[in-house]
Amino acid sequence: MIFLFIIIPLVLASLMPLLGKISKRFLPDLLANATMLFLLVFSVIYAKPLIAKGGIIQQAFWFGTPLNIRLLVDGFSLFMLFTISLVSLAVTLYSIDYMEHYGAKANYYALLLLMIAGMNGLVLATDLFNIYMFLEVAAVASYALVAFGLGHDELEASFKYLMLSAVASAFILLAITIIFALTGGVGFGAVAAGLKMLNIKYVVGFCSALFLMGFGLKAAIVPFHSWLPDAHPSAPAPISAMLSGVLIKVSGVYAMMRIFMNVFGLTPALTSVLSVLGIVSIFVGALAALGQNDIKRMLAYSSISQIGYVVLGFAIGTPLGILGGLFHLFNHALFKSLLFLNAGAVEQSTGTRSLDKMGGLAKRMPLTAATSAVASLSIAGIPPLNGFWSKLLIIIALVQAKMPVLAVLAVLGSVVTLWYYLVLQRNAFFGRLNETWKAVKEAPFWMSVSTVMLALLCIITGLLFPLIIRSWLQPATDVLSGGVGVALNFLGF
Amino acid sequence: MHLLLMIGLVVFSIVSVLIHDLLKAAISLAAASIFLALIFFRMNAVYAGVFEVSVVAGLITVLFITAIALTRSDENVNESKYHLFIFPLFFAGLVIIDVLVMKNLLGRIPAISSPETGSFGDVLWKGRSFDLIGQIGVIFAGVLAVLALFRPKGKSAQGDKHE
Numbered sequence: 001m002i003f004l005f006i007i008i009p010l011v012l013a014s015l016m017p018l019l020g021k022i023s024k025r026f027l028p029d030l031l032a033n034a035t036m037l038f039l040l041v042f043s044v045i046y047a048k049p050l051i052a053k054g055g056i057i058q059q060a061f062w063f064g065t066p067l068n069i070r071l072l073v074d075g076f077s078l079f080m081l082f083t084i085s086l087v088s089l090a091v092t093l094y095s096i097d098y099m100e101h102y103g104a105k106a107n108y109y110a111l112l113l114l115m116i117a118g119m120n121g122l123v124l125a126t127d128l129f130n131i132y133m134f135l136e137v138a139a140v141a142s143y144a145l146v147a148f149g150l151g152h153d154e155l156e157a158s159f160k161y162l163m164l165s166a167v168a169s170a171f172i173l174l175a176i177t178i179i180f181a182l183t184g185g186v187g188f189g190a191v192a193a194g195l196k197m198l199n200i201k202y203v204v205g206f207c208s209a210l211f212l213m214g215f216g217l218k219a220a221i222v223p224f225h226s227w228l229p230d231a232h233p234s235a236p237a238p239i240s241a242m243l244s245g246v247l248i249k250v251s252g253v254y255a256m257m258r259i260f261m262n263v264f265g266l267t268p269a270l271t272s273v274l275s276v277l278g279i280v281s282i283f284v285g286a287l288a289a290l291g292q293n294d295i296k297r298m299l300a301y302s303s304i305s306q307i308g309y310v311v312l313g314f315a316i317g318t319p320l321g322i323l324g325g326l327f328h329l330f331n332h333a334l335f336k337s338l339l340f341l342n343a344g345a346v347e348q349s350t351g352t353r354s355l356d357k358m359g360g361l362a363k364r365m366p367l368t369a370a371t372s373a374v375a376s377l378s379i380a381g382i383p384p385l386n387g388f389w390s391k392l393l394i395i396i397a398l399v400q401a402k403m404p405v406l407a408v409l410a411v412l413g414s415v416v417t418l419w420y421y422l423v424l425q426r427n428a429f430f431g432r433l434n435e436t437w438k439a440v441k442e443a444p445f446w447m448s449v450s451t452v453m454l455a456l457l458c459i460i461t462g463l464l465f466p467l468i469i470r471s472w473l474q475p476a477t478d479v480l481s482g483g484v485g486v487a488l489n490f491l492g493f
Numbered sequence: 494m495h496l497l498l499m500i501g502l503v504v505f506s507i508v509s510v511l512i513h514d515l516l517k518a519a520i521s522l523a524a525a526s527i528f529l530a531l532i533f534f535r536m537n538a539v540y541a542g543v544f545e546v547s548v549v550a551g552l553i554t555v556l557f558i559t560a561i562a563l564t565r566s567d568e569n570v571n572e573s574k575y576h577l578f579i580f581p582l583f584f585a586g587l588v589i590i591d592v593l594v595m596k597n598l599l600g601r602i603p604a605i606s607s608p609e610t611g612s613f614g615d616v617l618w619k620g621r622s623f624d625l626i627g628q629i630g631v632i633f634a635g636v637l638a639v640l641a642l643f644r645p646k647g648k649s650a651q652g653d654k655h656e
Contacts, residue, residue: 013637014633068619068620104640107640107644114634114637121626129621129624134627136627137630140631140634140638141634144634144641144642
C-alpha cells in the first residue's frame with residue numbers, strides 16, 4: 001500500500017496532459033489538490049501505525065501480484081513523506097490562483113506530480129541505485145519547472161542548474177559503481193555488511209567524498225551552492241517553495257544522511273567535514289543574503305544558510321543533534337515555503353521583486369504581511385515560534401558535544417538571519433506606502449489560504465513542539481542514531 | 494588492444510569537448526562512443542555494447558545533428574578561452590591521480606562481488622523492477638518537459654519583465 005505514494009502521482013502525471021484537454025483548469029486543480037490531500041492523510045492514518053514497532057520493509061503488489069519492489073518505511077522515511085506531502089499540499093493550493101497567468105496548467109501539475117513521485121520514491125528506496133534513479137526523476141522534472149516561465153532568466157538558470165546537477169549525478173553514480181564493484185550489491189543492508197567485512201576505510205573515504213560532492217551539490221551546501229541563487233528565484237513561486245522547501249532536503253540531505261549514517265556509519269573525519277561545511281554555509285548564505293535587493297534571491301541565499309544549520313545538527317551525530325537537525329529541516333520546509341509563496345504574492349501584485357521599489361505593502365496586503373512576519377520571526381529564531389526550538393536544540397547539542405565555538409558561531413549566524421529578515425520586512429511591508437502601489441490588492445483566495453495554513457503551522461509547531469517531537473521526530477532520530485546497525489539488522493535482506 | 498581502444502576513447506572525448514564546431518563535436522562524440530562499445534564487447538558486456546552503439550552512437554548522434562541543422566549559426570558568440578587550459582589541467586590531474594593512486598588502491602581490495610547471475614532480462618525485469626518505475630518516471634519527465642518548454646509562449650512570458 002505504501003507503493004501508492006509513488007504510483008498515484010506517477011499515474012496522475014501521465015494522465016494530466018489528457019485531462020488538460022478536457023478541462024483546462026478545474027480538473028487539473030481538483031485532482032492535484034485531492035492527490036496531495038490524500039497523500040498527507042494517508043501518511044498520517046495508514047503509514048504512521050506501520051512504524052509503531054520500528055520500521056518495516058513492505059513488498060509492493062500490483063493487483064494482487066507481488067512485485068520485486070521492497071519499500072522502506074521507518075521513522076526517517078515516513079517523516080520525510082509527511083513533510084513532502086504537507087508542503088506539496090500548500091503549493092498545489094497556492095498554484096490554483098498563481099499559475100493562472102502562466103498557461104499550460106495541466107502540464108505544470110504533471111511535472112509537479114512527477115517531482116513528488118520522484119521524491120517519494122527516493123525516500124522509500126532500499127538501495128543506492130534506486131536512490132539515484134528517483135533522484136533523476138525529481139531532478140528532470142525540476143529542470144523543466146524552473147524554466148516554466150520561458151523567460152531569458154528562467155532558461156539560463158535552468159541550464160546552469162541542469163549542468164551542475166549533471167556533475168552531481170556523475171559523482172553519485174561513480175561512488176555507487178565503486179561500491180557495487182567492491183561489495184557486489186547496492187542494497188543498504190548488503191553494502192553495509194560488505195563494507196564491514198572488507199574493512200577498507202580509504203575507499204569508503206573516497207566514496208564518501210564523492211557522495212558529499214554529489215549530494216552536497218543537490219543540497220546546495222557551500223562550496224557547492226552556486227546554482228541555487230539562480231535556480232530558486234527564477235522558478236514560479238510555488239516551485240521555488242517546493243525546491244527550497246523540500247527538494248534540496250530530500251535529494252541532498254535525506255540521501256546523504258541515510259547513506260552516511262545507516263550504510264557507511266558516521267566517522268569522526270566525516271563529522272568534522274560536515275560540521276565545517278555546515279557552519280561555512282550558515283555564514284556564506286547569511287552574509288550573501290544581507291546584500292541582496294531581489295526578495296527571492298535573498299530567500300534563496302537564506303536557504304543555503306539554513307541548510308547549514310540542518311547539516312550542522314546531523315554532523316554532531318548525537319541523538320539530540322540529529323533531533324535538532326530533523327526539526328530544523330521540518331521547520332525550514334514550513335517557513336521557507338511560506339516566505340517564497342509570500343514573495344510570489346508580492347511579485348504578482350506589484351510586478352517587481354526589488355525590495356527598493358516596495359514599501360508599506362502591509363497596508364494593502366495585510367494577510368501576506370502578517371504571514372510573512374510570522375515566517376521571518378520563525379526563521380530568525382524568535383521564541384515561541386518553531387525556528388527557535390530547533391535552533392535551540394542544535395545549539396544545546398553543540399554545547400553538550402563539547403563544540404562551544406561552533407555553538408557561538410551558530411548563535412551569531414542566527415543574529416545575522418534576524419538582521420536580514422528585519423531588512424526584508426521593513427523594506428517590503430512597513431514604512432510609508434509607495435505611491436505606485438496604491439491600487440495593489442491582497443493576494444487571491446487560494447493563495448491566502450495556503451499562506452495562512454503554513455503560518456498557522458509555524459505557530460502550532462512552535463507551541464506544541466513536544467508533541468511533534470514525540471510523534472514524528474523521535475522515531476526518525478532513533479533510525480539515524482541507530483547507525484549502521486539499522487541497515488545490518490533490519491535492511492539486510 | 495585494450496590500451497589502443499582506451500586511447501581512442503579518451504582522444505575523441507577530449508576532441509568533442511574542445512572543438513568549437515558543434516557538428517564535428519557531435520561526430521567526435523559518436524566516434525568515442527563506438528570505441529567505448531568495442532571495449533564493452535571485448536569485456537563480454539554484450540548488451541551494454543549493443544545499447545552503446547545503437548542508442549548513444551546512433552540515435553543520439555542523429556538527434557544532435559538534426560538539432561544542429563535546425564539552429565542558426567551565430568558567429569558573434571564570445572566564448573571564454575579559459576576552458577582551453579583549465580580542461581587539460583584537470584585532465585592531467587585526473588590521469589595522475591588515476592595512475593598513482595587508484596590502481597594501487599583498488600588492486601589491494603579483496604572485492605567480494607561475484608559474477609552476474611541470471612539473464613539480462615531476468616536482471617532487468619525481476620531484479621530491478623523498482624528502477625524500471627524510476628526509468629518510466631524519467632522518460633515521462635523528459636516528455637512533459639519538452640511539452641512544457643516548447644508550448645506556445647502567449648501570456649506566459651512573465652519572466653521577461655523582471656529584467
